[in-house]
Amino acid sequence: MPRISVILPVYNGEAYLALAIESILAQTFTDFELIIINDASTDSTESIIQKYQATDPRIVYHKNETNLRVVGSLNKGISLTKGEYIARMDADDFSQPTRFERQVDYLDAHPEISMADVLMAYFDENGDMLDQTNARVFSPSDIKKALPKNNPLGHSSIMIRGGILRAYAYRNTNFEDYELWLRLVAGGHAIAKIDAPLLLYRIHKQSITSKAVSDKSHFLKQAKAKFKFLSYELGQKGRWSWFNTRVCFYMSRDYLLYIYKIIKN
Template sequence: MISVIMSVYNAEKYLKEAVDSILNQTYQDFEFIIFNDCSTDKSTTILKQYEENHPKIKVIYNTENLGLTKNLNSAIAIANGDYIARMDADDVSKPNRFENQMAFLTKHTHIDILGTFSNDIDENGKIKRTRTVPVRHSDIIAMLPKFSPISHPTVIFKKASLAKIGFYNPKYRTSQDLEMWFRAASAGLIFHNIPDYLFEYRVDTTFLSRKNFQFRCNDCKLRLEGYKRIKLPWYKYIYAFIPLALGMVPNSIYMQLRRLDPR
């Protein structure tokens, strides 16, 4: 069984579309664990309606805002599934996402962490660009120092495998996925991406504002720690400062530079 985990904070605009995309999966052997992180918009009302009408959904209502990292770890702690699937409250999973990922994991039992290709969509659901990532483990590890080689919300991973490294590091409120990938790589866990577009990743007008200077400093710090874990040669540590450099350029130039991103 899959345990789908999602954290929600003021996500009313896209929440129904996100939840429905999980409920409408062709693969139905899952539970859906949602942490409502003290939302002040209509998210709470929306979630209560879903919880009342869908037995697969379990909603936990936080009494204080804990942030994504702690919510994900708390959801994993109560998960009953052998597999954990990520989902964000503003994205969309294609109907065959779980079916395709579970078919692959059943056939390739050595894989611990499995992602997919995805499409970036705007606030209206229009595709803005395709997001490809390395497919094979060796190529994923090669990209890891430069860019995140797995799109976090597309992931399904083996709960038992990630338990060996303690899941998400609560020290990080952002970029917690990248930090976990470094630890997973250093522990010898096996990555793979399915080269199918099974996910739609929301990149709306608030996308750049969420990646502020503090976010980029945090990203740089965890990269430096990650490089030590994977024993990256010292002269390649310059990769860690790419996020800081990008944060110093105007948004218009940043969007042009994104076109150079190989993913």
């Protein structure tokens, strides 16, 4: 049984997929399985995967018969995992060689932490580094404080204890990762981020981050994720907390910002 199960969903990812796979296969921590979910791609994605699968038995390949989109593919990947830890990876990103080693060492040394993120540095579609990272928020307390307002964590960059992710899974929303982080923290799980840029996140025209920066509906999508979380907390768990109150406040702010941007434009 591998210590890490890596879930990599891909749809028509021929442009950057090979580099993403190679960055995982080159990890200094080698005890993992790489589960690649091909979400009914119509380009050369499958042949790229099969080329690497033929030479590395750690690759587990699954092809969806129909396009399940991100959440469906992620949950399919979760159902196939065997590892103690589950890591995420996107088909257009790049993991630095010591990423898994650093995350496993951290989780092994901190049994009270449920999920370990790493700092994300950004690079463009040509592979040139950009002088920026995602939010520099690292401690569990600071992450818990920041989450109700917005998402300070990456998605392609996380490693989580397998039993926890299998119990929680993803739910359908535009920001499935953000909604999951909210549920984890509300459920008492601590999340930390390692202060090292071990994941390179590619910014290009199709990337979610690029769209979020330019799309005024970002605030609406973020508010909907918070609403889905709050519906879960009240409807299924029947609980309220100061954390949930803050999520509710910032959800209202997001809706108002969305309306303001519509009126302004």
